[in-house]
Amino acid sequence: MDWTALTLSLELSAWTVAILLPVSVLAGRWLAYGRFRGKGAVEALVMLPLVLPPTVFGFYLLVAFGRNSPVGAFWQETFGHQLVFTFEGLVVASVIFNLPFAIQPAQRGFEAIAVELREAAATCGMSPLRSLWKVELPLAWPGLMTAMVLTFAHTLGEFGIVLMVGGSIPGETKTIAIAIYDRVQGFDMRGAGMMSAALVAISFSAIAITYALSARIGRRLA
Amino acid sequence: MTLEVALRAEAPIPLDVAFAVAPGELLALVGHSGSGKTTILRSIAGLWRPTTARVAVDGETWLDTGSGIALPTHRRHVGVVFQNYALFPHMTAAQNVLAAMDRPDPAEAARLLDLVNLHGLSDRKPAQLSGGQQQRVALARALARKPSALLLDEPFSAVDRATRERLHAEILALRGHLKMPVVLVTHDMNEAQLLADRMLVIEKGRVVREGTTAAVMADPDALRAMGIREVAALLPATVEGAEEDGLTRLTTAAGPLYLPGIDSPPGTRVRVRIMAHEVILSRCRPEGLSAQNILPCTVSAIRAGEGPGVMVHLAVGDDEILARITRRAAGQLDLRPGDAAHAVLKSMSVARDHIAGATHD
Incomplete structure (x- = not known):
């Protein structure tokens, strides 16, 4: 069992969720309520990582993060080291790659809130921020919860993108999925099996907890 | 405000x-x-x-x-x-x-x-x-x-x-x-x-x-x-009480009014919506009639509309009720403003939801 790789994967998932939670609230709400030209294009763009092969997506990110790109150069200048083959690089790639998993369910969550409820909140004297906190978030919660669990579980198991952008540096970019692959390459089927089972257990619990929580919320609302 | x-x-x-x-x-x-x-x-x-x-x-x-x-x-x-x-x-x-x-x-x-x-x-x-x-x-x-x-x-x-x-x-x-x-x-x-x-x-x-x-x-x-x-006209009335046969007795400016059962307690002031086309007019007080409500009133105005109908405005104390009758009937009765008349109203012609409870004034 490669504990370093497992810890690294959990850290990567946690960072991705932490960054994507506010992003999914803002973007999901914007896409749910907004009526603007090019909304379809924005939605398609958000969904793109879902259909692209991770290696293709990873390749573009690798190019985009490289020292010769504006993003890579900016990162090098600001933080003194390059973005590719680092944990930070993995987090950035993971955040981008998980946009559809985070934003889509959040958007559906906000869309499920009737327009009159938001209008009622305004007529009750609630500012947009207070309405978000008191009315919208409690009602969109199941969608946001789904978004975060999907993101967490999905990041935990991501392989292609991590390999492309991060390489396989132990303690820095070698996540559990990469570690499993390495074990199989080294004919350590027992080690690979244990880590795979651990991944299955963690992912299953995450999803089971979400379902239990959303069922409880569903009962609370009913 | x-x-x-x-x-x-x-x-x-x-x-x-x-x-x-x-x-x-x-x-x-x-x-x-x-x-x-x-x-x-x-x-x-x-x-x-x-x-x-x-x-x-x-x-x-x-x-x-x-x-x-x-x-x-x-x-x-x-x-x-x-x-x-x-x-x-x-x-x-x-x-x-x-x-x-x-x-x-x-x-x-x-x-x-x-x-x-x-x-x-x-x-x-x-x-x-x-x-x-x-x-x-x-x-x-x-x-x-x-x-x-x-x-x-x-x-x-x-x-x-x-x-x-x-x-x-x-x-x-x-x-x-x-x-x-x-x-x-x-x-x-x-x-x-x-x-x-x-x-x-x-x-x-x-x-x-x-x-x-x-x-x-x-x-x-x-x-x-x-x-x-x-x-329709709105006639203010006060609930007096239930009759034995299920009708409710109310008082209006024109005398008693009997309507199908109202739940409101005696003393409740209500507004009764009386449909103009349900009101029958009679010069003298009719007898031998099944209708329970015969309200004495005074013709205050007669307005002709399009077609064969006219609208007769009837003063009942300070209140008003309306009767929509044919131009022919108005001619036969020779109704003119100031004339006395009787408005005849079937109890069953007032629907329950045409009576609103306790008025605000």
Whole structure:
């Protein structure tokens, strides 16, 4: 069992969720309520990582993060080291790659809130921020919860993108999925099996907890 | 605390109205669906912005496109009861009411829930309440805002008829507590007539008739605009008591009136809506007639409309009832203003929902 790789994967998932939670609230709400030209294009763009092969997506990110790109150069200048083959690089790639998993369910969550409820909140004297906190978030919660669990579980198991952008540096970019692959390459089927089972257990619990929580919320609302 | 409204817009629907509502006055906006009445209400609340508009309450300007003032909805002290109530489903009745207060005050919330007869249900979620109960919570929540104007958007359309009758009576009983201007949007003329002091008939975004409920309901042109043939008058009456055979005895300016059973206790003042086409006129007091109500009255005016009918206005004390009869019948009776006559009314011709409970005055 490669504990370093497992810890690294959990850290990567946690960072991705932490960054994507506010992003999914803002973007999901914007896409749910907004009526603007090019909304379809924005939605398609958000969904793109879902259909692209991770290696293709990873390749573009690798190019985009490289020292010769504006993003890579900016990162090098600001933080003194390059973005590719680092944990930070993995987090950035993971955040981008998980946009559809985070934003889509959040958007559906906000869309499920009737327009009159938001209008009622305004007529009750609630500012947009207070309405978000008191009315919208409690009602969109199941969608946001789904978004975060999907993101967490999905990041935990991501392989292609991590390999492309991060390489396989132990303690820095070698996540559990990469570690499993390495074990199989080294004919350590027992080690690979244990880590795979651990991944299955963690992912299953995450999803089971979400379902239990959303069922409880569903009962609370009913 | 007068509410002044002037709105003009071209799209999405043409709109051109101007009116004012006095404190404590209940103004009904009536019209077909799509006539623009709900849009007017939404403009007052700030949920929609017309091209050119001015909305002011009590000297405070909420919206003035001329000088660029546009208070967002949450900064307007407006109470709104939505058609489907729009209660917050994750909050209890009490929490819904508290949510509308700038400074949450549980004692005040309890008082408001008592006021709308929801005592003991404050911990229920909206899903655990009946339609009528949800409507009461919505009203309590609107009042919790301490609104400078109270707006009711078809508030009784989603409940069954029996509940609607009860809610009508409750609103009338509440009128004493409503010191602010109240605007009621409804497509139900009966409801408007029972509840409102004044009416605006809205058609294609314009006011086609404006006046007291009695005046509008007596105006065949206004009613034709509404697609309504049934002109009716409102006769104030006081419940006296139940008769043995199930009829209820009431007193009016013209004497006793017998109507099908009314639940209200003796002494309750009601408004009875008498349909003009149900009233039969007789010169002398008829005898040997099955109709239970024969009201002596004086002809005050006769107005010819289009076609073979005329509308006879009958003075009954200070009140008025209307009889829609044929021009031929008016000629045969040789009716003229000032003549004495008898209005004959079948008990069964007054529907239960044409009687509204406790009046506010």
